[in-house]
Amino acid sequence: EAGVTQFPSHSVIEKGQTVTLRCDPISGHDNLYWYRRVMGKEIKFLLHFVKESKQDESGMPNNRFLAERTGGTYSTLKVQPAELEDSGVYFCASSEITGGREQFFGPGTRLTVL
Protein backbone atom coordinates (compact mmCIF):
# COMPACT_ATOMS: atom_id res chain seq x y z
CA GLU A 1 0.00 0.00 0.00
CA ALA A 2 1.44 3.37 -1.03
CA GLY A 3 1.94 5.91 1.73
CA VAL A 4 1.21 9.61 1.76
CA THR A 5 3.12 11.36 -1.01
CA GLN A 6 3.98 15.02 -1.33
CA PHE A 7 5.27 17.11 -4.20
CA PRO A 8 7.66 18.81 -4.55
CA SER A 9 10.14 17.60 -1.96
CA HIS A 10 11.89 20.97 -2.00
CA SER A 11 10.93 24.41 -3.27
CA VAL A 12 13.01 27.58 -3.25
CA ILE A 13 11.20 30.76 -4.23
CA GLU A 14 11.59 34.48 -3.80
CA LYS A 15 9.49 36.61 -1.52
CA GLY A 16 6.32 37.66 -3.30
CA GLN A 17 6.11 34.60 -5.53
CA THR A 18 3.45 31.92 -5.42
CA VAL A 19 4.00 28.28 -4.55
CA THR A 20 1.61 25.34 -4.64
CA LEU A 21 2.25 22.20 -2.63
CA ARG A 22 0.48 18.95 -3.36
CA CYS A 23 -0.44 16.02 -1.14
CA ASP A 24 -1.78 12.63 -2.17
CA PRO A 25 -3.19 10.79 0.86
CA ILE A 26 -3.32 7.06 1.34
CA SER A 27 -6.04 5.68 -0.91
CA GLY A 28 -9.40 5.54 0.87
CA HIS A 29 -8.42 7.94 3.66
CA ASP A 30 -11.15 10.52 4.05
CA ASN A 31 -9.23 12.65 6.54
CA LEU A 32 -6.37 14.82 5.29
CA TYR A 33 -4.31 17.19 7.40
CA TRP A 34 -1.70 19.85 6.75
CA TYR A 35 0.98 20.69 9.32
CA ARG A 36 4.06 22.93 9.25
CA ARG A 37 7.36 22.89 11.10
CA VAL A 38 9.29 26.13 11.18
CA MET A 39 13.02 25.72 11.89
CA GLY A 40 13.65 24.33 15.36
CA LYS A 41 10.08 24.68 16.52
CA GLU A 42 7.21 22.29 17.01
CA ILE A 43 5.11 20.82 14.22
CA LYS A 44 1.98 22.97 14.05
CA PHE A 45 -1.45 22.05 12.75
CA LEU A 46 -2.76 24.06 9.82
CA LEU A 47 -6.03 22.46 8.75
CA HIS A 48 -8.10 19.31 8.43
CA PHE A 49 -10.25 18.08 5.53
CA VAL A 50 -12.92 15.43 5.75
CA LYS A 51 -13.32 14.40 2.13
CA GLU A 52 -13.60 17.73 0.29
CA SER A 53 -14.86 19.76 3.26
CA LYS A 54 -12.73 21.85 5.60
CA GLN A 55 -13.42 20.47 9.07
CA ASP A 56 -11.00 22.67 10.97
CA GLU A 57 -8.88 25.47 9.55
CA SER A 58 -8.02 27.09 12.87
CA GLY A 59 -4.28 26.76 12.28
CA MET A 60 -4.07 28.60 8.97
CA PRO A 61 -1.73 31.56 9.57
CA ASN A 62 -3.45 34.13 7.35
CA ASN A 63 -5.31 34.62 4.09
CA ARG A 64 -2.17 34.17 2.01
CA PHE A 65 -2.66 30.43 2.51
CA LEU A 66 -5.33 28.60 0.51
CA ALA A 67 -5.97 24.88 0.80
CA GLU A 68 -8.22 22.89 -1.49
CA ARG A 69 -9.28 19.28 -1.85
CA THR A 70 -11.53 19.14 -4.86
CA GLY A 71 -13.14 15.73 -5.29
CA GLY A 72 -11.95 14.62 -1.90
CA THR A 73 -8.75 12.99 -3.17
CA TYR A 74 -5.50 14.94 -3.35
CA SER A 75 -5.06 18.34 -1.75
CA THR A 76 -3.14 21.47 -2.64
CA LEU A 77 -1.82 24.21 -0.38
CA LYS A 78 -1.08 27.48 -2.12
CA VAL A 79 0.90 30.31 -0.59
CA GLN A 80 0.40 33.65 -2.36
CA PRO A 81 2.35 35.87 -2.02
CA ALA A 82 5.04 34.03 -0.07
CA GLU A 83 6.84 35.80 2.79
CA LEU A 84 10.16 34.97 4.46
CA GLU A 85 8.42 33.61 7.58
CA ASP A 86 6.61 31.00 5.48
CA SER A 87 9.84 29.00 5.17
CA GLY A 88 9.67 25.59 6.81
CA VAL A 89 8.69 22.00 6.20
CA TYR A 90 5.06 21.39 5.27
CA PHE A 91 3.74 17.96 6.19
CA CYS A 92 0.60 16.29 4.99
CA ALA A 93 -1.03 13.44 6.89
CA SER A 94 -4.06 11.25 6.32
CA SER A 95 -6.18 8.96 8.44
CA GLU A 96 -8.88 6.43 7.83
CA ILE A 97 -11.83 7.55 9.96
CA THR A 98 -12.68 10.50 12.15
CA GLY A 99 -11.35 9.97 15.67
CA GLY A 100 -9.57 6.89 16.97
CA ARG A 101 -7.43 6.15 13.92
CA GLU A 102 -3.95 7.57 13.78
CA GLN A 103 -2.47 9.88 11.19
CA PHE A 104 0.15 8.75 8.69
CA PHE A 105 2.56 11.45 7.56
CA GLY A 106 4.13 12.17 4.20
CA PRO A 107 7.82 13.05 3.79
CA GLY A 108 7.13 16.77 3.72
CA THR A 109 7.90 19.64 1.38
CA ARG A 110 10.76 21.88 2.44
CA LEU A 111 9.89 25.45 1.42
CA THR A 112 12.55 28.14 1.42
CA VAL A 113 11.52 31.73 0.76
CA LEU A 114 14.42 34.06 -0.06
Add this chain to the structure above:
Amino acid sequence: GQQLNQSPQSMFIQEGEDVSMNCTSSSIFNTWLWYKQDPGEGPVLLIALYKAGELTSNGRLTAQFGITRKDSFLNISASIPSDVGIYFCAGRNGATNKLIFGTGTLLAVQP
Protein backbone atom coordinates in the same frame (compact mmCIF):
# COMPACT_ATOMS: atom_id res chain seq x y z
CA GLY B 1 -3.18 27.84 22.61
CA GLN B 2 -2.19 24.45 23.96
CA GLN B 3 1.53 23.81 24.28
CA LEU B 4 3.60 20.76 25.01
CA ASN B 5 6.92 21.11 26.82
CA GLN B 6 9.25 18.37 25.63
CA SER B 7 12.59 17.61 27.24
CA PRO B 8 15.42 17.25 26.80
CA GLN B 9 15.97 19.20 23.59
CA SER B 10 18.86 16.94 22.62
CA MET B 11 20.75 13.92 23.89
CA PHE B 12 24.13 12.55 22.93
CA ILE B 13 24.64 9.03 24.25
CA GLN B 14 26.76 5.92 23.76
CA GLU B 15 25.38 2.85 22.05
CA GLY B 16 23.84 0.53 24.60
CA GLU B 17 22.68 3.25 26.98
CA ASP B 18 19.07 3.75 27.97
CA VAL B 19 17.26 6.97 27.05
CA SER B 20 14.32 8.77 28.60
CA MET B 21 12.39 11.78 27.34
CA ASN B 22 9.13 13.34 28.44
CA CYS B 23 6.39 15.78 27.62
CA THR B 24 4.22 17.87 29.90
CA SER B 25 1.19 19.98 29.20
CA SER B 26 -0.93 22.50 31.05
CA SER B 27 -3.99 20.91 29.41
CA ILE B 28 -5.50 17.44 29.53
CA PHE B 29 -5.15 15.13 26.55
CA ASN B 30 -7.18 12.02 25.73
CA THR B 31 -4.45 10.54 23.53
CA TRP B 32 -0.67 10.71 23.69
CA LEU B 33 1.45 9.72 20.72
CA TRP B 34 5.18 9.34 20.18
CA TYR B 35 6.66 9.82 16.69
CA LYS B 36 10.16 9.51 15.27
CA GLN B 37 11.42 11.55 12.33
CA ASP B 38 14.41 10.47 10.26
CA PRO B 39 16.19 13.00 8.01
CA GLY B 40 14.16 13.73 4.87
CA GLU B 41 11.20 11.73 6.08
CA GLY B 42 7.94 12.50 7.79
CA PRO B 43 7.14 11.54 11.39
CA VAL B 44 6.49 7.83 11.89
CA LEU B 45 4.23 6.68 14.70
CA LEU B 46 6.04 4.64 17.36
CA ILE B 47 3.54 4.25 20.17
CA ALA B 48 -0.05 5.41 20.79
CA LEU B 49 -1.54 5.71 24.30
CA TYR B 50 -5.27 6.05 24.89
CA LYS B 51 -5.88 5.64 28.64
CA ALA B 52 -4.52 7.46 31.66
CA GLY B 53 -1.93 5.27 33.39
CA GLU B 54 -1.46 3.08 30.31
CA LEU B 55 2.02 1.64 29.85
CA THR B 56 2.78 0.33 26.36
CA SER B 57 5.86 -1.26 24.83
CA ASN B 58 7.02 -1.62 21.24
CA GLY B 59 10.24 -3.61 21.18
CA ARG B 60 12.88 -1.61 23.04
CA LEU B 61 10.51 1.35 23.38
CA THR B 62 8.21 1.89 26.35
CA ALA B 63 5.84 4.81 26.82
CA GLN B 64 3.38 5.78 29.53
CA PHE B 65 0.30 7.99 29.61
CA GLY B 66 0.51 10.00 32.82
CA ILE B 67 -2.23 9.48 35.39
CA THR B 68 -3.06 13.21 35.38
CA ARG B 69 -3.43 13.04 31.55
CA LYS B 70 -1.06 15.99 31.33
CA ASP B 71 2.21 14.16 30.70
CA SER B 72 3.86 11.22 29.00
CA PHE B 73 7.32 9.70 28.81
CA LEU B 74 9.18 7.55 26.31
CA ASN B 75 12.03 5.24 27.23
CA ILE B 76 14.39 3.56 24.80
CA SER B 77 16.45 0.72 26.19
CA ALA B 78 19.84 -0.47 24.91
CA SER B 79 20.10 2.21 22.23
CA ILE B 80 21.55 1.39 18.82
CA PRO B 81 22.86 3.71 16.06
CA SER B 82 19.62 3.51 14.05
CA ASP B 83 17.75 5.10 16.97
CA VAL B 84 19.24 8.41 15.82
CA GLY B 85 16.59 10.94 14.85
CA ILE B 86 14.14 13.47 16.24
CA TYR B 87 11.48 12.17 18.61
CA PHE B 88 8.21 14.08 18.96
CA CYS B 89 5.46 13.70 21.47
CA ALA B 90 1.96 14.69 20.37
CA GLY B 91 -1.34 15.02 22.16
CA ARG B 92 -4.95 15.03 21.09
CA ASN B 93 -7.79 16.23 23.31
CA GLY B 94 -10.65 14.46 21.60
CA ALA B 95 -12.61 17.58 20.73
CA THR B 96 -10.81 17.75 17.42
CA ASN B 97 -8.54 15.46 15.43
CA LYS B 98 -5.66 17.90 15.31
CA LEU B 99 -2.42 16.91 16.98
CA ILE B 100 -0.48 19.23 19.28
CA PHE B 101 3.24 18.47 19.00
CA GLY B 102 6.16 18.97 21.33
CA THR B 103 9.31 20.70 20.10
CA GLY B 104 11.17 17.42 19.63
CA THR B 105 14.16 15.66 21.16
CA LEU B 106 17.19 15.17 18.94
CA LEU B 107 18.88 11.87 19.76
CA ALA B 108 22.44 11.10 18.68
CA VAL B 109 23.95 7.68 19.39
CA GLN B 110 27.69 7.18 19.33
CA PRO B 111 28.65 3.66 18.18
